[in-house]
Structures are given as C-alpha cells and as structure tokens.
Amino acid sequence: MNNRVIFIAIITIIALGGLTFYTFGPGSAGHTIPTVNPSSLKPSPVASSESSSTTVNAYHNRDFAENFYTIQFPQAWQIGLNHAGEYAFTFVSGNAKVETMDVPDNSTLELFVLSQDEPKLKSSLTEYKRVSYQKMQVNGNDAYQLTYTNTQNNIAYQTVRTYIAGPDKAGVITLSSDKNQSVQLAPVFSSIINSFRWEK
Amino acid sequence: MRQIFLFVSLAIVGFGLYLKFFYDVPDAQITINFFVGWFLIIVGVSSLLMNIVWSTSRKNKDE
Numbered sequence: 001m002n003n004r005v006i007f008i009a010i011i012t013i014i015a016l017g018g019l020t021f022y023t024f025g026p027g028s029a030g031h032t033i034p035t036v037n038p039s040s041l042k043p044s045p046v047a048s049s050e051s052s053s054t055t056v057n058a059y060h061n062r063d064f065a066e067n068f069y070t071i072q073f074p075q076a077w078q079i080g081l082n083h084a085g086e087y088a089f090t091f092v093s094g095n096a097k098v099e100t101m102d103v104p105d106n107s108t109l110e111l112f113v114l115s116q117d118e119p120k121l122k123s124s125l126t127e128y129k130r131v132s133y134q135k136m137q138v139n140g141n142d143a144y145q146l147t148y149t150n151t152q153n154n155i156a157y158q159t160v161r162t163y164i165a166g167p168d169k170a171g172v173i174t175l176s177s178d179k180n181q182s183v184q185l186a187p188v189f190s191s192i193i194n195s196f197r198w199e200k
Numbered sequence: 201m202r203q204i205f206l207f208v209s210l211a212i213v214g215f216g217l218y219l220k221f222f223y224d225v226p227d228a229q230i231t232i233n234f235f236v237g238w239f240l241i242i243v244g245v246s247s248l249l250m251n252i253v254w255s256t257s258r259k260n261k262d263e
Contacts, residue, residue, distance in 0.1 A: 002253060002254055004253045005250050005253055005254050008246050008249050008250050008253065009246070009250065011246070012242060012243065012246035015242050015246075016239065016242060016243070019235065019238050019239060019242065020235070023231060023234055023235040023238075024231075024235070102226050102227050104224075104226065105224050168224075
C-alpha cells in the first residue's frame with residue numbers, strides 16, 4: 001500500500017479520535033449546549049405610557065441566531081434562573097415563562113400544538129382542562145393561543161399559552177395565574193403577549 | 201471501481217455538509233448532529249484524498 005495513503009489513513013484516525021474527544025469528552029458541554037448571552041439578561045426600562053399603569057422592562061434575547069426577540073414584562077415581576085432563549089418570572093399569584101421551541105420541519109405550528117404539545121400538557125398536569133383555543137396574530141406573526149386550567153397543590157390555575165410562529169423556532173409565552181385572578185390579570189397578560197417581537 | 205469509490209466519497213462529503221449547514225437540527229440532537237456531520241466530512245474528504253493519491257501513484261507505476 002502506498003505510504004501516502006497510509007499517512008492519510010493515520011491522519012484521519014487521529015482526526016476522528018480528536019472529534020470524538022472534542023464532542024463527548026470532558027469540557028464538551030461548552031460548545032454543544034447553547035449558552036445564555038449576557039446581553040440577553042440586561043433589561044432596558046421602557047418609558048411608562050399614561051395609558052398603562054404598569055412599568056415594564058424590555059428583554060432583548062440574543063441567545064440563538066435567527067431567533068432574536070424582544071418581550072416586555074412588568075418590572076415588579078421577579079426574574080428567575082433561565083436557560084438559553086428563555087425567561088422565567090414569578091409574581092404574587094402566578095408565574096410566567098417565555099421560551100423558543102423547535103417545531104419539526106415536517107409539521108406546522110398548529111399541528112405541533114394540537115398533536116404534540118397539548119397531549120404532553122394533558123399527561124403532565126393534574127386535572128388539565130382546555131378552556132379555549134384560538135388562532136390570532138401577534139405583531140404580524142401567526143399565533144395560536146391555548147387557554148387551560150389545571151390544579152396544583154389543590155389550587156386551581158388558569159394558563160394562557162401562546163405559540164408565535166417565527167423564522168426558525170416558535171416563541172412560546174406561558175402565563176399562569178391563580179384562577180380567581182385570571183380576569184384581573186388578563187390585560188397584563190395581553191400586553192405581554194402583544195409586546196413579543198422577532199428581531200433581526 | 202475507482203469511479204464508484206469516488207462517487208461514494210462525494211456522497212459522504214455531500215451528506216456531511218448537508219447535516220452541517222442545511223439540516224434543521226432539533227435542540228435535543230445538537231451534539232449528535234455536530235459529531236455525525238464532521239465525522240462524514242472527515243471520512244469523505246480523506247477517502248477522496250486516498251483515491252486521488254492512490255490512483256496517481258498507480259499511474260506513475262504503470263508509466
């Protein structure tokens with residue numbers, strides 16, 4: 001066998017070994033698991049308008065290329081630990097989360113919501129009950145809104161889960177509150193959902 | 201025989217490049233996609249090189 005062929009074979013084996021070590025070896029998590037961009041965690045205060053009684057912060061998420069977005073949450077809400085592409089908040093009577101979700105290429109967002117995500121919610125939540133489902137538009141993007149109730153520790157919660165179609169992934173805003181507070185919080189939830197924008 | 205080997209090598213490189221740059225990777229498969237994409241590119245390119253080097257050296261021998 002030609003010496004140069006043997007040399008190429010040896011180089012290939014070394015390269016494959018290096019690739020395996022780089023991908024699965026110690027310290028591989030840093031380059032394969034998406035990390036939070038520090039600028040995503042710096043909210044910018046939004047000037048409160050006279051019509052709105054709640055002061056809000058705008059969060060500009062810059063974690064995933066092609067999936068940059070901006071969303072506004074009330075300043076009083078407590079931000080929790082979050083993973084790349086998402087924010088979690090807690091407030092007096094509930095919690096909120098915004099995240100990006102992968103929709104498979106062979107599915108549409110609506111099909112994904114009805115055939116994959118809702119069944120998952122049904123099986124994971126206690127006493128899941130759909131209240132409503134509607135198609136809507138959020139800043140020019142197709143969106144699907146699922147409202148449901150469930151119980152947790154004997155407390156009834158009502159959740160508004162909105163899926164917003166995006167250029168690559170879908171944006172998912174989940175806003176949960178004590179069922180008794182849901183009517184009062186509806187305008188706040190609505191303003192959060194309508195503040196969501198995909199950015200370039 | 202050489203043409204078949206060349207075609208298979210090109211197909212391997214092509215599929216590796218497709219996985220790397222065009223395939224919409226689900227979040228849960230990022231690591232495996234990274235590995236398989238690069239694996240195919242490395243194996244495909246090296247087999248192309250081997251093919252070229254080997255056939256060149258055989259031509260030289262024949263002459």
